[in-house]
Amino acid sequence: MATILVHIALLAYTAGAAAFLTWLVRPSPGLVRAGRMLLLVGVVVHFAAFGVSLGVAGAGLGIKAWKGGELFSLLAAVTVTGYLLLDFRYELPVAGAFVGPFTVAVMVPAHLVHSNARVIAPEVSHSIALFVHVGAAAIGTAVLALSFGLSVLYLASERQMKEKRPGRLFARLPSLDLLDRAGYRLAVWGFVFLSLAIATGSLVSREVTGSPFPFPVAPKEGFAVLAWALFASLIQARLVAGWRGRRVAMLVVAGFVLLVGTYVGLLSAAPALRGTAA
Amino acid sequence: MTLLCVGLSHKQAPIAVRERIAVPAEQVEGRLRQLKSLPGVREAMLVSTCNRIEIFAVADSRDAGEDVLETLGPVAAPHAVRRFEEEALRHLFRVTASLDSMVVGEAQILGQVKEAAAVAQQAGALGPELAKVLARATTAAKRVRTETEIARGAVSVSSVAVQLAHKLLGSLDGRTVLLLGAGEMAQLAARELRSQGAHELLVANRSPQQAEELAREVGGVPVSLAELPALLVRADVAICSTGATEAVVTRELMARALKARRYRPIFLVDLTLPRNVEPSANELENVYVYDLDDLERVAVQNRDLRASQVARAEEIVEQELKAFLLASRERTAVPVLARLRAHAESVARAEVEKTLASLQGLDEKQQKTVRAMASAIVNKLLHTPTSRLRTEAGRGPLGEATAALFGLEAEPEQPGEQASSEQARAESAAEGAVLPLLRKR
Numbered sequence: 056m057a058t059i060l061v062h063i064a065l066l067a068y069t070a071g072a073a074a075f076l077t078w079l080v081r082p083s084p085g086l087v088r089a090g091r092m093l094l095l096v097g098v099v100v101h102f103a104a105f106g107v108s109l110g111v112a113g114a115g116l117g118i119k120a121w122k123g124g125e126l127f128s129l130l131a132a133v134t135v136t137g138y139l140l141l142d143f144r145y146e147l148p149v150a151g152a153f154v155g156p157f158t159v160a161v162m163v164p165a166h167l168v169h170s171n172a173r174v175i176a177p178e179v180s181h182s183i184a185l186f187v188h189v190g191a192a193a194i195g196t197a198v199l200a201l202s203f204g205l206s207v208l209y210l211a212s213e214r215q216m217k218e219k220r221p222g223r224l225f226a227r228l229p230s231l232d233l234l235d236r237a238g239y240r241l242a243v244w245g246f247v248f249l250s251l252a253i254a255t256g257s258l259v260s261r262e263v264t265g266s267p268f269p270f271p272v273a274p275k276e277g278f279a280v281l282a283w284a285l286f287a288s289l290i291q292a293r294l295v296a297g298w299r300g301r302r303v304a305m306l307v308v309a310g311f312v313l314l315v316g317t318y319v320g321l322l323s324a325a326p327a328l329r330g331t332a333a
Numbered sequence: 334m335t336l337l338c339v340g341l342s343h344k345q346a347p348i349a350v351r352e353r354i355a356v357p358a359e360q361v362e363g364r365l366r367q368l369k370s371l372p373g374v375r376e377a378m379l380v381s382t383c384n385r386i387e388i389f390a391v392a393d394s395r396d397a398g399e400d401v402l403e404t405l406g407p408v409a410a411p412h413a414v415r416r417f418e419e420e421a422l423r424h425l426f427r428v429t430a431s432l433d434s435m436v437v438g439e440a441q442i443l444g445q446v447k448e449a450a451a452v453a454q455q456a457g458a459l460g461p462e463l464a465k466v467l468a469r470a471t472t473a474a475k476r477v478r479t480e481t482e483i484a485r486g487a488v489s490v491s492s493v494a495v496q497l498a499h500k501l502l503g504s505l506d507g508r509t510v511l512l513l514g515a516g517e518m519a520q521l522a523a524r525e526l527r528s529q530g531a532h533e534l535l536v537a538n539r540s541p542q543q544a545e546e547l548a549r550e551v552g553g554v555p556v557s558l559a560e561l562p563a564l565l566v567r568a569d570v571a572i573c574s575t576g577a578t579e580a581v582v583t584r585e586l587m588a589r590a591l592k593a594r595r596y597r598p599i600f601l602v603d604l605t606l607p608r609n610v611e612p613s614a615n616e617l618e619n620v621y622v623y624d625l626d627d628l629e630r631v632a633v634q635n636r637d638l639r640a641s642q643v644a645r646a647e648e649i650v651e652q653e654l655k656a657f658l659l660a661s662r663e664r665t666a667v668p669v670l671a672r673l674r675a676h677a678e679s680v681a682r683a684e685v686e687k688t689l690a691s692l693q694g695l696d697e698k699q700q701k702t703v704r705a706m707a708s709a710i711v712n713k714l715l716h717t718p719t720s721r722l723r724t725e726a727g728r729g730p731l732g733e734a735t736a737a738l739f740g741l742e743a744e745p746e747q748p749g750e751q752a753s754s755e756q757a758r759a760e761s762a763a764e765g766a767v768l769p770l771l772r773k774r
Contacts, residue, residue, distance in 0.1 A: 081480065084479050212500075216497070216621055219627045220634075221634065226482065229503070230499060231500065232503040300598060
């Protein structure tokens with residue numbers, strides 16, 4: 056049942072992405088409305104699929120194994136939710152043309168490519184800290200992915216403005232001021248959730264290994280702390296020195312790339328969650 | 334009835350002619366009443382802008398076109414164009430969608446057509462036919478604006494500057510605009526920025542007296558040019574047009590201001606030659622310098638973009654035009670259908686009642702069955718003619734032939750309450766038969 060729902064969600068995401076991409080070429084308010092509606096349908100069905108999976112697995116915190124695909128699927132759903140909220144606030148259909156294909160690109164390998172189940176260490180299979188850690192990490196990553204998207208759009212738009220050669224898509228992009236403000240606000244929220252994820256992550260680590268900061272530092276933790284430090288510096292620079300625009304956008308891009316490194320580290324070797332199902 | 338369009342635009346007549354026949358706003362209502370009083374003219378609307386003077390009218394026949402033309406006077410006659418029916422309709426759709434404008438895609442024409450319609454309504458010259466045409470023309474124009482990029486991108490230097498300011502800063506509410514110098518184009522841009530919500534307009538000039546005069550003219554605040562470093566910290570947009578022979582805003586000056594303004598972006602528009610803003614200031618972060626050439630280049634690019642959208646816009650206009658024509662043809666086919674159905678039903682009803690009266694002993698259920706059979710025969714017999722008439726929708730001879738064949742021509746104008754209520758019932762029955770089929774499509 057859950058698989059069917061996920062496939063329906065994937066279809067809705069794909070159709071939504073197609074609507075937004077078509078809008079880039081042929082602008083029409085109908086396409087934007089259709090894109091939004093399809094993403095909304097997709098995300099509702101997607102969360103329903105998670106609900107069904109949790110119900111089948113015995114509900115709540117007693118999950119004993121996880122798959123990389125599930126993690127990316129959760130990320131995709133949270134990112135689409137974040138986009139819909141962002142679009143509701145700022146009207147950013149152009150970001151839909153970024154989020155739609157991104158979601159499909161994440162969902163297809165997440166659900167169509169087989170991945171081995173990894174066993175969760177028994178010490179933390181009922182841990183609230185682990186639950187909060189996963190939730191905060193997913194929300195933080197989704198919010199920072201949106202910030203990354205807006206920053207990329209900012210850099211593209213700013214370049215055209217500087218070079219005085221507005222391209223075809225220039226007209227569809229919102230103002231630089233809006234991209235800068237929205238991108239920065241998302242970076243701040245992403246930083247808050249990332250901080251929470253790191254703090255709860257260290258609690259999980261202590262429950263499993265006895266130490267909140269196990270040494271040597273694994274790639275996952277290393278990248279997460281580096282990304283956190285970079286976002287912290289970015290916020291500091293904005294607040295104290297008034298940095299904005301291109302510099303901030305580039306830092307957000309760099310921070311998100313580091314965060315992606317965290318997930319690569321997580322999939323290659325996750326100390327707290329290590330193990331492979333038989 | 335015929336839709337006609339008589340008049341001229343920038344395409345047919347030079348400004349010297351247009352200005353002689355232009356109708357001042359206060360005289361439009363009077364002119365419309367004059368048009369309405371012409372023989373055969375039922376409805377009229379006058380679109381009078383600086384680029385066109387055109388009369389759209391619904392008349393009994395094409396002959397009214399000459400009378401309408403006469404109202405424009407002898408100066409207009411050699412240049413005026415007469416358009417009828419589909420051609421007139423297409424022209425109105427194209428005009429409203431800004432495809433016939435001097436600057437294709439300009440936004441004002443839609444408002445001007447709506448205004449013309451409002452004035453015509455006020456003068457009692459706008460009737461149901463023109464109203465229907467205008468509603469569809471407006472729909473087509475809106476589709477063209479939203480589904481193509483024909484209206485995107487400013488095409489004049491000052492409006493490009495305003496558009497780029499929006500692109501950089503978003504809303505101009507609460508923003509500060511600095512006007513350096515008194516160039517005409519700079520004043521135009523400053524006024525436009527102010528009208529679009531800029532909070533403060535600072536006017537600086539080498540002569541304080543000139544600054545004060547200019548500030549009064551554009552609704553700004555006079556400031557001294559000696560305060561330029563501080564002004565560059567305050568402003569979000571600076572429009573330079575001082576006539577100085579060397580750069581007034583240097584890279585160094587801007588770099589210092591940038592730090593003090595905590596890297597808030599600034600848009601420097603240089604509208605003079607020699608340039609007032611050092612071009613290398615554009616290399617600074619969050620500083621955007623556009624001179625005349627840059628603005629003109631963007632304007633040309635926007636004009637090219639608009640031109641590339643014309644084919645798609647014409648396609649939309651044609652779609653809407655065809656849909657409108659089809660709908661109106663179907664409307665004209667309905668009366669014949671209504672009369673045919675009413676005739677058939679009344680014949681069937683009369684025969685059934687006669688038969689039932691002669692057949693004694695039929696119970697209610699049996700009588701109902703006989704009536705249903707008669708109704709089914711009528712429906713089956715009329716099915717093919719109804720569908721053919723609807724498909725043809727007034728384009729061919731079938732409508733007239735049907736009316737002649739069944740003797741339906743004389744039916745409509747029946748006096749008396751009973752007759753009109755019967756007719757209304759028959760028409761609604763016919764519509765009931767036709768509308769579901771239309772909805773299905």
